[in-house]
Amino acid sequence: MTQHLAFFPAQEEQHTLNLLRYLMPHPESTFFFRAQSNALQASGIVKEDLLVVDRTLTPHSGQVVVAYLRDEFVVRRLIIRHNKGYLEADDPRYRTIQLTDAEDSLIWGVVTWVLHRP
Template sequence: MANIKIIQGDFQQRLKLQFAPGIKAGFPSPADDYSHETLDFNRDLILNPEATFYGKVEGDSMIEAGICDGDIAVIDRSIEPRDGDVVVGYINDEFTIKYLDLRHRKDGYIELRPANNDFKPIRIREDDDFEVWGVVVWTIKNWRKY
């Protein structure tokens, strides 16, 4: 069974100003000394906002990695792709999301690997015009439909 640690978060607007405890009338709250900025996904999970883009996953090619149809992928273009990263590439006029496999670099090719046995890896040769468009840093799944 998975352990779940619950962290209380506050997802209101960023940069909420705290009241200065000194000017409050009445008895000061004993929690004031422990106040700190609230958790904020935009601030803490998106480290390079100017390089961050979003994409919607379509299809099941990454299902065994837990990336499913309808998930939203958070893509950071500014980080250097490494072997094993989940990346976004552009192949045959469409964006694709796959594992990046750099193990065969010395053999003159790299692969984009799906996480689903029904799909074949995409082999990219050295002289193919291919670039990793961005590295997937998070995926977002919606469990409770509003």
């Protein structure tokens, strides 16, 4: 089976796409982070990926978040079980982190986009 692809120069598009507006609906509260590990590689996030993080969004179970824990940022999937929050990696070599009410753990923002080079 032969697959046919059509390519069109960007300037022929009828509508322009403002990439920053598309990626950042809340620019005043959106930040960029670099992934520092392969903890979420099975989810498509690898070391050096550029993460778009929105601080206005309320984090929900199952979302990838940036958390601030004991003076460092980590990127993990937020899991809520039995009214307790956990930060989990895809890779079992990374331990699951239970969130506490202490000031040393904070969900800093929700990852809304992952940009990486092919």
